[in-house]
Amino acid sequence: MKKFLLISLFFGATNLFAQQQQDSILVKEIPTIKNNVFQQRQEIDALTKKLNNQNNILGNQSQTISVLQGENKSLNTSIDSLSQLIQTNSQNIATNSNELGTKIQETGQRADTQIAQLDNSVEKNRLYWIIATLATLLLGGLIYWLLGKRINSSKTDVETQIRNTKASLEEESVKLDNKLLEVLETHLKLKQEESKSQSNIYSEKADHSLALKVADEIVRMQKNISRMDADIKGLKPLEKGIERIQANFAANGYEMVNLLNNEYDERMNIDVINFVEDDTLESGKKIISKIIKPQVNFNGILIQRAQVEVSQN
Template sequence: MKKNITIISFLLLMIIFLLIDRKLFQTEILKLTETISSLEKSVAVLRNTILEQNQRIKVIQGMLRKKEVRQTDNFQHDLLLYGIFSVLALLSAMIIVLLMLKKKLGFILDILCEKIHQTENTLISQIIKSASELTGLIGPSDHSPPSEFPVSTDHTLALRVGQEIHRMRKRTEHMPEHTKGLTALKNSLKRLEQAFNDKGYELTELLGKPFAEGMTIHARFVPSDEFGPGEQIITKVIKPQISFNGVLIQSAEVEVSIGE
């Protein structure tokens, strides 16, 4: 009987120990469950933190790329502006130098033209004076009628004077109106022509006149689109036509433009 009681008591103790151990095990399980839950929450928080950090890193990387692009664009823009300003400065310097050279060259050309015109006027005046003295075509300063030519069939000197009159007439027509001494030169040329005519010589004006068959001139024909079809106009007089007392003593050499 005692043995049975001892066995029962041992079993009861074992049961009590098992119950106590189960309770402790369940408590540990609860603690572990809470710890696992806390760890899961921490992991979730860490995961969210990592995601947020990744987003921030991406934003920062994007900002850095934009900043690099902006810096590159700014550098290229500054470089372009520097190049444009350099070119403009070079062009401005070149324009200033060209303007200075043009002004200086224009001043030199004005002086040269003035010298040339003065030389031409002097030479022409000397020619007129020499021709007048040799032929007696221009009278004294009081403009009294010139003396008569001696009777002669040699028109060599008169033809030379007529040729010079024609040449000087063309030259004075192309001189600028502001040329110094041009008016006096034209007046001297007009007196020479008048005296030339008074002696019986005449220069026939052919420039701008129509050409007709049978004219006693030496003509050179050139095509031209400035005139109508069939028109033939004398556009250049190379050698003037000169008559003496109505008789032709020198045939003209002209250039005739033929309309197409």
């Protein structure tokens, strides 16, 4: 009995000591537990707020779904109306297509008939036009041949008349030049006889106007002779007369310097009236191609400068 009591006391003291130790541990862990509880409450509050927000969102979505369902019903109604309208239009299109097909067929038949008639008419008109064109060409060719023949004949007559007229004019010009030469020769002889009676015939104050006039006329005559045919009547006497006057010139101290076809030099004591382009000449070459007034010397002294025209490339 005593042993039992002692054992019971021992276990009771042991349990009491153990209980005191657990109570001291629990007292130490109470702040930690409070903190955990506080954190859990905060988390619960946060979750509650989220839940309330989700409920609000769900409420808004429910309202949106209701609105969309209403719109869907309206769209379904509109689709049904459009389906009926499309069906009606399809029927109308089928009807119109049948009517148009019939009209097109009828129009095609009428067009074929009219085209056939037009082809026949065009063929006839084309034949008439071909015949008319051939007739016009034949008539035009005949007229062209007749006119060409007439024009050639007229051209030949005109050319003959021109040649005859030119020959007549040249003959008259030669006759006039021959008479002019006789007059000039007479004046030169009179001038020479008058000069012989004067003592200053060779002086620098001698009158050379007649000699210069004769020189100009000789150049003009020579230029005309170069353009005439050799068989012009009276041409040879004219050439002989020019030779006599040139000989008379030389005998009296006058000299006509022949510059024609000579190469031009800028240092020459002559007057160039005009420069003419001539592609037949060599590059850079200049030739005296025309004498307007001749160069005349008297006893080796220049009394008239030449006036010339120069051709150049």
